Amino acid sequence: MSSEAAENVLVLVRHGESEWNKLNLFTGWKDPALSETGQKEAKLGGERLKSRGFKFDIAFTSSLQRAQKTCEIVLNEVGQPNLETIKDEKLNERYYGDLQGLNKDEARQKWGDEQVHIWRRSYDIAPPNGESLKNTAERVLPYYKSTVLPHVTKGEKVFIAAHGNSLRALIMDLEGLSGDEIVKRELATGVPIVYRLDKNGKYISKELIDN
Numbered sequence: 001m002s003s004e005a006a007e008n009v010l011v012l013v014r015h016g017e018s019e020w021n022k023l024n025l026f027t028g029w030k031d032p033a034l035s036e037t038g039q040k041e042a043k044l045g046g047e048r049l050k051s052r053g054f055k056f057d058i059a060f061t062s063s064l065q066r067a068q069k070t071c072e073i074v075l076n077e078v079g080q081p082n083l084e085t086i087k088d089e090k091l092n093e094r095y096y097g098d099l100q101g102l103n104k105d106e107a108r109q110k111w112g113d114e115q116v117h118i119w120r121r122s123y124d125i126a127p128p129n130g131e132s133l134k135n136t137a138e139r140v141l142p143y144y145k146s147t148v149l150p151h152v153t154k155g156e157k158v159f160i161a162a163h164g165n166s167l168r169a170l171i172m173d174l175e176g177l178s179g180d181e182i183v184k185r186e187l188a189t190g191v192p193i194v195y196r197l198d199k200n201g202k203y204i205s206k207e208l209i210d211n
Contacts, residue, residue: 007196007204009157010148010174011054012167015070016041016190024104028096028130029089034069041190042070046077048209049192057156058084060148062091062163070190071161083159090143093163097130123179133183137169144170149201174203 016038172182
């Protein structure tokens with residue numbers, strides 16, 4: 001479907017692989033750069049959007065460089081390197097607290113497989129001194145509704161480059177999913193998800209741009 005369709009368009013991209021993703025570390029609000037693979041993933045996502053004729057009116061990203069660089073690479077690929085881009089920590093990854101910087105295998109040795117799995121994949125149980133996905137949603141969704149959604153409902157085409165969990169929080173709201181449903185949703189790095197929304201910002205359809 002053309003990006004010029006009548007519906008309002010919101011495109012989400014999870015940042016490409018970071019240097020810490022590659023090392024299997026809990027990252028959260030730590031700020032590693034994209035890996036070489038992550039840069040290629042972002043470039044491919046941008047190329048796929050360009051091949052379908054996408055242009056944007058405004059972009060949003062987090063305060064972390066892996067999302068900002070992904071945003072920059074995608075916008076370069078679609079020929080909009082100077083597009084207005086708003087950066088805000090409200091779109092940051094879930095804050096992992098005491099787990100940040102730990103290798104996931106080391107965390108399992110310290111707290112046990114089951115406990116680490118609960119922290120990673122439950123909706124409302126936070127790791128020590130960190131956020132649950134529910135907590136993440138409590139900062140992402142008010143920001144989306146107050147700052148991003150007005151651009152969407154004006155008919156602007158909006159691009160967001162963010163993180164696995166901040167995007168999960170948003171997708172949960174867009175698609176009307178439960179907490180149990182959204183924690184099972186995997187988001188591929190660098191793959192654009194195109195949402196088409198009605199004039200009130202309600203979900204009509206979505207498309208993964210993965211080929």
